[in-house]
Amino acid sequence: MTTGEPPPNPFAIGLEMARRAPPVVLVVFGASGDLTSRKLLPSLAAVARRQQLTDSFAVVGVARSELSDEDFRKLAADAVPDAGPEWERAVSGFRYVQGEYGEPATFDRLRQVLEEVDHDRGTQGNRVYYLATVPDQFATVACALGEHGLSRPRKGCFVRLVVEKPYGRDPQSAAALDRAVHTSFDEDQVYRIDHYLGKETVQNVLALRFANAIFEPVWNRRYVDHVQLTVAESIGVGHRGGFYETAGALRDIVQNHVMQVLGLTLLEPPATVDAQGIRDEKVKALRAVEVLSPDEVSTSVVRGQYDRGWVEGQEVAGYRQEEGVAPDSHTETFVAMRLAVDNWRWAGVPIYVRTGKRLPKRVTEVAMAFHRVPHLPFASSLARDLDANSIVVRVQPDEGITMCFGAKVPGPEFRVRTVSMDFSYGASFMEETPDAYERLLLDAMVGDPTLFIRADEVEQSWRIVAPILEAWEEGAAPLARYESGTWGPREANRLIESTGRRWRRP
């Protein structure tokens, strides 16, 4: 072998070489849990199948369950049957550490296993720790990693920490978690994950706005009458009743997913679409969202809870009849709210947010509803079917963009009605869309934090959400009930209809 710098790879020119993870160990805390089997392992298998993992990759699972290395490998193989030779090769190097997160011996053993993996698989001291445990354990694990000298990278290596949501259950607990994490990790090592940001269509909001000359000029108060953001689920709480009782829709959906999508929708054009550019602008946008006073919470926020009803042809139980839910529960399964944004671009444009369980269908979308034309030169009787223009970004399930505008109905009269022009991802791109977790796991291993949430974003989300929780605790916005399979309580309709607007039917 000769010494010195090797030549560049001459064979790579002209080939679209996929991004590949560098040599790395992914350490999963909560390795025997549901998230690991259901999401993390299948996503890693997909990344492996696309040749985006090198041979110098391994997973070390850490959990309380009594498993051997071989048991964990079987668990990984069973989680993704028929995943192909790349996954089989990767799984053959997986290791497992059994132990309590509060026990120093667990982390002594982890250090020893990591050194063995570095030696056996050539992972070079690079680590990504993934906290897939119950949230109560996040701080314990983060601190223990620091105390055992596992949080700081050796020279030329990297160590990162991926933290699942929820990031605290109020501003105080979020700040306490941040303090605990920062005793061991610098902020640039911390990757707070919200899988919504890994969805292609959420990222497409940026493409729509900043890759097209026709949309961004109208994306402001001068043309936009109001914004509607809907995150609707048709399912109930299922087996998550116990967890949901401690969370509710505001913490479970609004504090994270809704605020992230809102940030991307409202942000100013970043200088560059990179981690700092995007996240700086998101923080600025969220900072401009006005905090509601207790009185405003009463008039601008509706909280609801589903009763029994019919969804997708099936009769379903009410929330209070669900497993793990108190029969007199006051936890909200639905939130509708009107927010205001105090900045040059959005001043005076109400932002309507609605999220809930047991709504008629599963749909997530952002709709920009535009002002009506100043003067309609047609007989009003002939333009009865004409709505204001809108642009709708459908995040799921039928990903795409719809533009609604007026067109003349063919015929002798000048009748005008609203028509929609659909762009469907499914009709234009047949490429396999990577699952959100696939994208985000690879980003964490590659070291691209663009789609992860920074501490100041979490802080801004809680700044908006916490006063609502506090007002509710003081009795503002009584719990309204709604029949399963409807779009929420009547109060939600009144919230928007009192201003002459109405909810879209997604």
Next chain:
Amino acid sequence: MAPGVVCRWSAENVDLGEVIAQAERMRSGESRTATRAAVVNLVVVTAEPETAQRARSAVGGLGAHHPGRIIIVLADPDGPDRIDATIELQETDLPERHLWWEVIDLRVGGGAARHLSSVVEPLLVHDLPVAAWHMGEIPSASGLVATGAHVILGGDRPSDPDQSSLEATAALTRLRHVTDLEWLATEPWRRALALLFDPPSARRILPRIAGARVAGPPWRACLLGGWLTDRLGLAPGSVQLEAVSSETIVELAADDVLVRAASAPLGRVEARIDDERAVTVGGAERGTAALLAAALGRGGTDPAFVGALGAAARVER
């Protein structure tokens, strides 16, 4: 009607205006309930009825992956002045993907066959990009249809590569965005070698490679030989080509090391350095339809293809 065909219209000795009107009626018919595929116009031009038939087989179902409209033109410049047309509205059979597209089959004879652009242009769906697939002979500049179209070559080439066909292809790349299906077919071997030499430690071998052997179907072997010559800066005589109809094999020889990329089970290519480091990639057994779908997704002429063409003309066959 054949499976997937929603409706069909056919006419002989027809005016082109009638074909255009019929295509539009089908595309925007009142009974339309599915999403219209709207990505690209694909034009297939051939002078051979057998080639046109093979094109029909290859594009069957392709609409579900790419085009908004497929136009197959069988040109017969020496035949009588007439146009026969068949239009089929087809629907994908993929679950929960109700996509429709049109396949327009034209038999063009006489003067119109010598001015095919005048036949094709009015039938293109507006504002969509155009790809023109020349399955057989490499077209001359005057034989190109649809201004600015992405040219796709290969799939049914009548002869082995020689100096003139390589030069004609190279000339086309200077005029249009060109994608060659035989070149795309070599991608798994190229990708496997690229992945094999991705680690810097492996790349230290490259300066010591003095010769190569490529065995495979003639166009594939020729392009791979040209690619290796170009990428490694090898002397033209140091690459040995072997035309065989069976599997494709690439071997690179350094003083003490043998690098080999060859077919592996399950449609994969395995590349290895001696018996140590190995990588595998998929896609080795893609048929014409899959290669065509891949070609339609290409954004511009691959610079490595241009380099390979130039070098292939110098490689001894």
